Amino acid sequence: MATQLFSLTDVWGGYDGRAVLREVSLHINSDDFIGIIGPNGGGKTTLMRLLLGEIKPMAGQIERNCPTIGYLPQAQQIDREFPITVLEVVLSGLLGQHGLWNRYGREQRNRAMECLSIAGIAHLYGRSIGELSGGQLQRALLCRAMVSDPALLILDEPNTYVDNKFEGELYELLRQLNQRMAIVMVSHDLGTITTYVKTIACVNGTLHYHPSNHITAEQLHGYGCPIQLITHGEVPHTVLQSHS
């Protein structure tokens, strides 16, 4: 049974009295996989900050019934010169559950190592993050986001630095994780998004929820989400689910 993790009703969000998002209503259920698209400045980041509780809504209601959230920020927000190892980065994802007073022992380390193996970078656990490539850092940050087995995983452009090989693995991993947790993913890559997500939300000043992963150029236009459809070969009229 899917339970409701988030319920946003007529939410306005912004900074210094200026609204970036208006009248946003959205429900997030425990089995959702929502792809968020929209132009820069359209409010995608503001929506994520509202979900993470970093900013309070200016108006409207956010009901949160979500004990834990894992979050993958954009890699350039991380200070790569900070003296911290890969294993410690992953362990930091347990701060919410494990708390301030408890030691981080073998059990926590094993969980972190398990995530690193899944992401294929277990051998890098003792490295400091300054020694990693952009893709490796992103994998480590993904491990931090999923190590606590959160009810909701929020991903901000997870495919920015990831090489083609890992991109396939990443989405396969997300598909598996989606059996246990809800996923909200911001992406510019509409082609990839429609292949893996279940539903789409267009964010441009407000939010248009599209309860399917099939979306046409006309619908996007209607939602006020002028997205460039990056495709190969002939430009299709409709973006379809991938065929297996």
Next chain:
Amino acid sequence: MQIFHYQFIHNALFASVLLAVVVGFIGTYIVARRLVFLSGGITHASFGGIGLGWYLGISPILGAAIFAVLSALGFEAITRRRTLREDSAIGLLWALGMAMGVFFVFLTPGYAPNLMSYLFGNILTISHTDITLLLALVVAVGLFFALFYRPILFVAFDSRYAMSQRPTGAMLIDYVLKILVALSIVFSIRAVGIILLISLLTAPANIANLLTRRFLPMVAIAALTALLALLIGLALSYGLNVPSGAAVVLVLVVLYVLTRVAVGMHRVAKCRKQ
């Protein structure tokens, strides 16, 4: 070895060890977290407290401690609310502190003989009270890091993420550390002085960072580097009769350059071998 019979040398040596521990932890923290400019602001803001303490006839160090802690927490509040650009806020408080210090010192009747010792410091004239305060600080810093090492590291690395996982805990850790940074600054003033203090806090951690990219090894190497520089500086200060703070800073800069060159040569040698 006549000099080891003097009490002031014992005090200076003991103070050096305590200072080195503080520099190891707090220096590594502010360097890793990029709080060097903020720490400079707090240091100079505390001079206002010294002046006010003088004027009111209370302990100048107590005045400095109050000013330093208040300015540290004030910065934190300003950055959280984003009412003013952070670096502008630091710049303003920096000058305000110095101005208040000078203002109150000049208002105070009579001559203020120790003013130079606050600006440039002298570890050879450090008192029992100063050492007791430093010792208490070392215990507090050591205990806090021993109990909360991982959370401290996590919050310092990515406070946004830490806040999203444990908002109250992350915020408390942040505030306590800001207070410890402020107190570390104030209790080190007597040894190296306001003007030179920031280099004692930053140089050892940066030297350590040339050798390691992990937090705890950085703390250890920074502490040892600071101890070495303090001892050499102490010897120079005693032998040449120059202020200890200036001697320590010069030693640190030389150590930094030497380490940098040594690390560079080691890398070249390693590349040649391959």
